[in-house]
Amino acid sequence: MQVSKNKLLNEIKKRSNRARLKNEFALENLEDTIDELYLDKEIKDSQLRAFFACCNPALSKKEQIIITLKILSGFSNSEIANALLSTESSIKKAIYRAKKSLQEQAINLNAPFAHQAQDRIETIHTIIYLIFNEGYKRTTGNSVIGEDLCFEASRLAFLISQMEGTHLSETHALLALIYFSMARFPARVNSSGEMIELEIQDRSKWNSELINAGSMFLKKSRKSNNLTKYHLEATIASFHCLAENFECTNWEMITKCYKTLLSLEDNPIVYINYAVALSKWKGGKAGLLLLDEIESSFSSVFKGNSTQYLFHCAKASMLTSSSDFQLAKVYYQKAYELTTHEMDKVFLMKKMDELFL
DSSP states (O other): OHHHHHHHHHHHHHHHHHHHHOOOOOOHHHHHHHHHHHHTBSSHHHHHHHHHHOOOOOOHHHHHOOOOOOOOSSSOOOHHHHHHTTTTTHHHHHHHHHHHHHHHTTTOOOOOOOGGGGGHHHHHHHHHHHHHHHHSOSSSSSSSSHHHHHHHHHHHHHHTTTTOOOOOOHHHHHHHHHHHHHTTHHHBTTTOOOOGGGGGGGGGGSSSHHHHHHHHHHHHHSSSSSHHHHHHHHHHHHHHOOSSSSGGGGGHHHHHHHHHHHHHHHHHHHHHHHHHHHHHHHHHHHHHHHHHHHHHTTTTTTEEESSHHHHHHHHHHHHHHHOOHHHHHHHHHHHHHHOOOHHHHHHHHHHHHTTTT
């Protein structure tokens, strides 16, 4: 490609000398023209280029996300449903509609040039975030962590951070969140692959280099007045990573961050995390009252996806801290029945066994 480009450039230079081309085709402009013809201004990474291609504005944002997760990231319908707080049947229908739309409109999924890609980056951020979430805590299979997904998400986010544009504050915040979260991987599972709760993780195993990288990108993200969910979630993650021990965690600030996050993203997962943080700050009863409000407000959402499982786990934990062990076991049992993940079942069984020790 480079040899052929140079040959073509030299030939045009020769012709320009003979034909005295008009000003708009002057020699100083020719190299830029040929560069673009040979895609030198194209997004360099093939995987990232494919992501941008799938985020075609002819599709709805939800369709862009679903198509990308399905085709490029290999997500199952179940994993996509969990990521989008939806159901497998709804996702299956959405995939069908998106493919039909592509066929009927004869849409070519071509990647834009880097300088034309700005409008698609927000959706790319969402996709990277969802890929990382699935890797951080697998919703299917037998592994707690999917490191390959997490590293791919961090790689793609870093590539986005190398592109010029107004997105950098948001990208830096997303990178900070990813690095802070990945820093705790060595302490999140034991030798048998079972989950270890944050309270009892060996913090000496946390990766200090990743924590430092997270701190650096979080600082960079604050150079703009733009506030996104990634800024808030990265800040929450930083409070966890920088606390000397679990008892020193600044639950008050974490609770306030979640409350602000609710104004940006009104979904049950954020509410559950807000309730958990509140329970750590104000006590189990405060968290339980909030969970009751959440259950009535999102009753339809708590059917058919992993949100219901998380809700029951949170409620069981708060009931345990309030010494209501009998009812806590009931909710742990409900969570156990809702999950098909082997390591989740092992974790929940241990929690139920611990209640009456």
